[in-house]
Amino acid sequence: MRVATQRDLIAVGFADIERAERFLKARELESVSREDLLEALSYCADPDSALLLLVRIAEREPKVLKLIAQGDRSIPLFRVLGASEALGEFLVRQPRYLSIVDTDPQATFRAREAAELTRELLESVGADPDAERPVATIVGTEGIVALRVKYRALLLDLAMRDLCCADPEVAFPLVAAELADLAGAAISAGLALARAEVITKTSPEAVDALRLAVIGMGKCGARELNYISDVDVIYVHAVRDGLKDDGAAHLDADAAAKMAAQLATLTARAMNASAPEPGLWELDANLRPEGKDGALSRTLDSHVAYYKRWAETWEFQALLKARYLAGDAELGAAYEEAVAPMIWVSSERDGFVESTQAMRRRVTDNIPAAEVNRQIKLGPGGLRDVEFTVQLLQLVHGRTEESLRVRNTLTAIDELAEAGYMSRADAANFGGAYRFLRVLEHRIQLTRLRRTHLMPTKPDAMRTIARASQGLGIPGWISTDEMLTRWQATKREVRGLHEKIFYRPLLATAANLSADEIRLTPEAAQARLKALGYADPKGAMRHIESLTSGVSRRSALQRQLLPILLGWIAEGVDPDAGLLGFRRLSEALGDSHWFLGMLRDSPAGAQRLCTILSSSRFITDLLEVSPESAAWLGNDADLEPQPFDKLWSEISSKLGRHKDHEKRLRLIRLIRRRELLRIALADSARLIDQDEVGKALSDVDRAAVLGILRVAEQEEYSQSEKITELLIVAMGRQGGREIGYGSDVDVMYVHRPLPDVDEQEAQQQALRIVGNVQHYVNIPLKPAILAEPKLEVDADLRPEGRQGPLVRTLDAYREYYSRWSRVWETQALLRARPLGGSDKVANEFFELVDSVRYASAITPSDVVEIRRIKARVEAERMPRGADPSRQLKLGRGGLSDVEWLVQSLQLIHTKAYPALRTTSTRAALKALKDAELLPAADVEVLDHAWVLATRIRCANIIVSGRASDQLPRNIRDMEAAARWCGYASGNAAKLEDDYLKSARRARVVFEKHFYADE
Structure with missing residues (x-):
C-alpha cells in the first residue's frame, strides 16, 4: 500500500x-x-x-x-x-x-412530503398519525429523546441531499421548505408528548375537549426555514362544540386557557429542554399579542379583537407569514382566514411605510459594531434588506393585487416582478442574491447546528464554508477569496436595490391612497381627478382608460402607477395638459420596458417627469419626438450638459460618415434638439444654475453652427478650390455665453484670402459659404423635424448693420475700424469672441478687435452718443402697447439697462482695469465691484435684476414654447414662470411683485450711474 x-x-x-x-x-x-x-x-x-x-x-x-x-x-x-x-x-x-x-449521490434535490415527515415523527413517540389529536405512548424523557433522535435522522437525510446536489442555490427553496415541514412535524410530535403528559394530570376527555392550533410565523410560516433557527409560533385555542357537560369533558374559558398554555409549554420543552439528546431549537412565542407579557394562548376572538384595536404596524408585517403548522387544522385555517383581511389593509395606517422603514433602520443600528461586516442576515446588504423590501411591497400593493398575497420571499419576488411592481432584472438580482446568502447562512449553521448568521473569521472556517456552499456538480473547489468577493458584491447589490425600492416615495404615496383610488374605479377616479384640480375630469378619464385598458404588462404597470402619478401631475400648473402629455409620451414609447420601470424605480425621475409634463409645453413637445430621452430623468449623470468638445467630436464623426448634405444637416439639428432637451431637463431638475444654462446653450449652438459651416465649406470645396479662410465671430449674448432657450446666435463673418488669390474671387467664395450657412439653418428638412427649436443666425451686429457686407476680409475690417467705426460698434465688440473657423484668422482678427475695444477710454462725445442710442432703442424698439415696467429686455430696469450700463463702464475703464475685459455681463459686474467702480450694493441690485429677468425669459419659452420678453399677465403662465424660477406653488403674485420691485431698483441704479455727469 x-x-x-x-x-x-x-x-x-x-x-x-x-x-x-x-x-x-x-x-x-x-x-x-x-x-x-x-x-x-x-x-x-x-x-x-x-x-x-x-x-x-x-x-x-x-x-x-x-x-x-x-x-x-x-x-x-x-x-x-x-x-x-x-x-x-x-x-x-x-x-x-x-x-x-449509504446511497448514491443525486444531482437533483428531491424533497420529502410534509405528511410523510409528520407521520415518521409521530410514530417515533408512539402516537397514531391518523388520529385527530395524536397522543404519544412513549413519554417523558424517553419520548423526548426518541423525538429528537428521529428529527436529527431526518435532518441528516435532508442535509445529505442538499450537500450532494449539483447546485445548492437552485435546491435552496426546496431545502428551506422541507426544513419548515420538518419543524412542523416535530411540533406535532411534541404536542403529542404534551397531550400525553397533561392527560396524566387531567383526563383524556378534558384534553380531547380542547382544540389547540399552532400557527407558524416568520421563516417557518413562510416555508423558508434555516437549518437551525428559533421557530416562531402563535397559539390559538378553542373548546370543542357538542360535548356533554359531564364534568370530565367540560372546560370553561379559564380552564381552557390554562390547559392550552400547559400544552404550549410542554411542547416547547420537548424541543429544547435538557435531555440526553441535545435540544433542537427554541420554540418562540414572543410574536403573540402583547409579546412576552401576553397570554401564551388566546381564543380566535381574542386574537381578532387585539389585532383590530391594539396591534402595532410591525405585527401585521409578522402576520404576513402566518400559516397553520400543527394541532387543530380547522382552527388553524379559521385563524388564517380571520387575520388575512387585517394584513392587507394594514398599510392604510398613518405612517405605515415610514414606521416600517424606521424599524429596518433600528435593526441595522443595533448590530454590534464588531459584527456589522460579518452579518449575513441583519447587516447592510443582508437577508433582512431583501425580506423587508419584499414584505413592504407586498403589504402596500397586496391590498388590490391578490397575486402578491404569498408568504414565501422568493415566490413574492416572482409575483412582484410578474405584476410589475419590481423590474424583472431587479427581481432576478434580488432572488439570486437571496438564494446565495441563504446558502451561506445554511452552511455556517450546518457546521455545529448553532443559530448564527455571522461569517466566521478564521481562515480555515471560511474555507470550509466556501467549499460546503459549492455544488457537487462544479469541478474544483471555490477559494475563500472567490466566495468573499462574491459575498461583498452581493451585499453591495442588495443594499443598492433595497435603498432604491424600499425608500421609494411611491410606496408611501400608494399606502395613503384608498383601495378604490388604487383600482382607479371610474367613480373614485373622477372624484379624485376633480379634487386634485383637473379642469376636465371626463377628458382625463379618457386618457386614463386609454393608458390602462388591456391585459398587457404595460397596461398593468400603468394601472399601478397612475393613481400616484396623477397626484404628481396635479402638482404642476396644468394637470390636464400634463396627463395628455403623459399619454402621448407613453404611446410614443410603446412597450419600451425601461420607461415604466424608470417611473416605478426612480421616484426622482417620475416626479420630475410629472412636473415637467404639466408645466412645460416646450419640454413636453421635445419629449414627444424624443421619448427615449425621458430615461435621463432617472439618472442625474445623464442630465449633465455635454461639453463643447464632446459635442463637436460627435458632430464631426457623423459628418464624416455621411455624404448627403441634407442628411448631414438633419443629424446636426437632431443633435442640437437632443442637447437642448437635456439642458432643459437638467434646468428643470435644478441640477444647473442660470449661468450654466447660458454656457451650455451657447456651446450647443456653437457646435451646431460650426457643423453647418463645415457642411457649407465642404459643399463649396467639392466644386471649387479653397481660396480663402473663414472665421465666425460670436457676438451679443452668444459672445457672452449667456443666451436663453429662444436666443438668436449673433455673429460676424470674417475671411482672409489665401496668398496670390484674386480678392474678388475670394470674396465671392466667402459670400457663397456664408450665404449657405444662413440658408442651411432655415432650410426645411425632409422629413421635417417636429418640435425643433429654431436656430436663428443673426449677423446684424456687423459693421454698418444690415446695410454692410455680410462678410468682409480681415483687411477690410481693419480699415473700417480705423476710419469709420462708431461707438455702438465698439460697444458691440465688447462681447465678441471666436465661434469657429480658422484659428490663424481668429488670432489676427482679435488682435484688431482688442485694439479697438480695449485701446483707450471713449471720449465724452462717445458717452453722449451711447446715451442717445440707448434712449432711441427704448423709444423705437419697445413693442407697441408694451408696458415698460413689464418688458424684460428693453423695459425699465430690464436686461438692456443692466447691459448698457455695464458696457458703458467697460468702455470708459477697460484700459485701466484689465479685469473688465470679459464678454460676460455678470463677470463684468463683479469686476466693477472689485475695482470699486460701482458700489457693492448697486452691483447686487443690478445682478439680481439681470438674473431674474433672464430666468423669466427662459421660463416664458419653457412654459409656452414661444419666446416672449414680457412679464406674463395670465395667472397660469405667471404661476408656471414662478415655479420655473424656483418659487413654491401659489407664488405667482410674489414673482410678479419681486420682478417689478427688482426692476424699479435696477432702473434707479442705472439712471444714477449711466447719466452720472449730466
Missing part, C-alpha cells in the same frame, strides 16, 4: 498535515485503502474534521469503512462529515443511522 505523501494530503485539502498523518495511521482505519480514503476525503469541505469523525464512527461501527471502497456511494457520507461536525457527532452517537448516507 502506497504511503500518502504530504503533497497528497495538501491536494486533498488538509490544513493540519501532521494531525492528518496521525489519524490516517489510526488502527480503526488499518483495513482501508489509503487511495480510496483520500479520494473519499477529497469531497469534504473540511477533511480534517471529517477524518476525525470517521475514526470515531469507525470505532463504534466498523461497517462504515465498507462505504469507502464503494466509490461514489461514499460521497454522501463524506459530504456530510466535511460540512457538519454536529451531524457527524450524531452519527457517532447513533451509528445505526449510517444507512441514511
Whole structure:
C-alpha cells in the first residue's frame, strides 16, 4: 500500500498535515485503502474534521469503512462529515443511522412530503398519525429523546441531499421548505408528548375537549426555514362544540386557557429542554399579542379583537407569514382566514411605510459594531434588506393585487416582478442574491447546528464554508477569496436595490391612497381627478382608460402607477395638459420596458417627469419626438450638459460618415434638439444654475453652427478650390455665453484670402459659404423635424448693420475700424469672441478687435452718443402697447439697462482695469465691484435684476414654447414662470411683485450711474 505523501494530503485539502498523518495511521482505519480514503476525503469541505469523525464512527461501527471502497456511494457520507461536525457527532452517537448516507449521490434535490415527515415523527413517540389529536405512548424523557433522535435522522437525510446536489442555490427553496415541514412535524410530535403528559394530570376527555392550533410565523410560516433557527409560533385555542357537560369533558374559558398554555409549554420543552439528546431549537412565542407579557394562548376572538384595536404596524408585517403548522387544522385555517383581511389593509395606517422603514433602520443600528461586516442576515446588504423590501411591497400593493398575497420571499419576488411592481432584472438580482446568502447562512449553521448568521473569521472556517456552499456538480473547489468577493458584491447589490425600492416615495404615496383610488374605479377616479384640480375630469378619464385598458404588462404597470402619478401631475400648473402629455409620451414609447420601470424605480425621475409634463409645453413637445430621452430623468449623470468638445467630436464623426448634405444637416439639428432637451431637463431638475444654462446653450449652438459651416465649406470645396479662410465671430449674448432657450446666435463673418488669390474671387467664395450657412439653418428638412427649436443666425451686429457686407476680409475690417467705426460698434465688440473657423484668422482678427475695444477710454462725445442710442432703442424698439415696467429686455430696469450700463463702464475703464475685459455681463459686474467702480450694493441690485429677468425669459419659452420678453399677465403662465424660477406653488403674485420691485431698483441704479455727469 502506497504511503500518502504530504503533497497528497495538501491536494486533498488538509490544513493540519501532521494531525492528518496521525489519524490516517489510526488502527480503526488499518483495513482501508489509503487511495480510496483520500479520494473519499477529497469531497469534504473540511477533511480534517471529517477524518476525525470517521475514526470515531469507525470505532463504534466498523461497517462504515465498507462505504469507502464503494466509490461514489461514499460521497454522501463524506459530504456530510466535511460540512457538519454536529451531524457527524450524531452519527457517532447513533451509528445505526449510517444507512441514511449509504446511497448514491443525486444531482437533483428531491424533497420529502410534509405528511410523510409528520407521520415518521409521530410514530417515533408512539402516537397514531391518523388520529385527530395524536397522543404519544412513549413519554417523558424517553419520548423526548426518541423525538429528537428521529428529527436529527431526518435532518441528516435532508442535509445529505442538499450537500450532494449539483447546485445548492437552485435546491435552496426546496431545502428551506422541507426544513419548515420538518419543524412542523416535530411540533406535532411534541404536542403529542404534551397531550400525553397533561392527560396524566387531567383526563383524556378534558384534553380531547380542547382544540389547540399552532400557527407558524416568520421563516417557518413562510416555508423558508434555516437549518437551525428559533421557530416562531402563535397559539390559538378553542373548546370543542357538542360535548356533554359531564364534568370530565367540560372546560370553561379559564380552564381552557390554562390547559392550552400547559400544552404550549410542554411542547416547547420537548424541543429544547435538557435531555440526553441535545435540544433542537427554541420554540418562540414572543410574536403573540402583547409579546412576552401576553397570554401564551388566546381564543380566535381574542386574537381578532387585539389585532383590530391594539396591534402595532410591525405585527401585521409578522402576520404576513402566518400559516397553520400543527394541532387543530380547522382552527388553524379559521385563524388564517380571520387575520388575512387585517394584513392587507394594514398599510392604510398613518405612517405605515415610514414606521416600517424606521424599524429596518433600528435593526441595522443595533448590530454590534464588531459584527456589522460579518452579518449575513441583519447587516447592510443582508437577508433582512431583501425580506423587508419584499414584505413592504407586498403589504402596500397586496391590498388590490391578490397575486402578491404569498408568504414565501422568493415566490413574492416572482409575483412582484410578474405584476410589475419590481423590474424583472431587479427581481432576478434580488432572488439570486437571496438564494446565495441563504446558502451561506445554511452552511455556517450546518457546521455545529448553532443559530448564527455571522461569517466566521478564521481562515480555515471560511474555507470550509466556501467549499460546503459549492455544488457537487462544479469541478474544483471555490477559494475563500472567490466566495468573499462574491459575498461583498452581493451585499453591495442588495443594499443598492433595497435603498432604491424600499425608500421609494411611491410606496408611501400608494399606502395613503384608498383601495378604490388604487383600482382607479371610474367613480373614485373622477372624484379624485376633480379634487386634485383637473379642469376636465371626463377628458382625463379618457386618457386614463386609454393608458390602462388591456391585459398587457404595460397596461398593468400603468394601472399601478397612475393613481400616484396623477397626484404628481396635479402638482404642476396644468394637470390636464400634463396627463395628455403623459399619454402621448407613453404611446410614443410603446412597450419600451425601461420607461415604466424608470417611473416605478426612480421616484426622482417620475416626479420630475410629472412636473415637467404639466408645466412645460416646450419640454413636453421635445419629449414627444424624443421619448427615449425621458430615461435621463432617472439618472442625474445623464442630465449633465455635454461639453463643447464632446459635442463637436460627435458632430464631426457623423459628418464624416455621411455624404448627403441634407442628411448631414438633419443629424446636426437632431443633435442640437437632443442637447437642448437635456439642458432643459437638467434646468428643470435644478441640477444647473442660470449661468450654466447660458454656457451650455451657447456651446450647443456653437457646435451646431460650426457643423453647418463645415457642411457649407465642404459643399463649396467639392466644386471649387479653397481660396480663402473663414472665421465666425460670436457676438451679443452668444459672445457672452449667456443666451436663453429662444436666443438668436449673433455673429460676424470674417475671411482672409489665401496668398496670390484674386480678392474678388475670394470674396465671392466667402459670400457663397456664408450665404449657405444662413440658408442651411432655415432650410426645411425632409422629413421635417417636429418640435425643433429654431436656430436663428443673426449677423446684424456687423459693421454698418444690415446695410454692410455680410462678410468682409480681415483687411477690410481693419480699415473700417480705423476710419469709420462708431461707438455702438465698439460697444458691440465688447462681447465678441471666436465661434469657429480658422484659428490663424481668429488670432489676427482679435488682435484688431482688442485694439479697438480695449485701446483707450471713449471720449465724452462717445458717452453722449451711447446715451442717445440707448434712449432711441427704448423709444423705437419697445413693442407697441408694451408696458415698460413689464418688458424684460428693453423695459425699465430690464436686461438692456443692466447691459448698457455695464458696457458703458467697460468702455470708459477697460484700459485701466484689465479685469473688465470679459464678454460676460455678470463677470463684468463683479469686476466693477472689485475695482470699486460701482458700489457693492448697486452691483447686487443690478445682478439680481439681470438674473431674474433672464430666468423669466427662459421660463416664458419653457412654459409656452414661444419666446416672449414680457412679464406674463395670465395667472397660469405667471404661476408656471414662478415655479420655473424656483418659487413654491401659489407664488405667482410674489414673482410678479419681486420682478417689478427688482426692476424699479435696477432702473434707479442705472439712471444714477449711466447719466452720472449730466
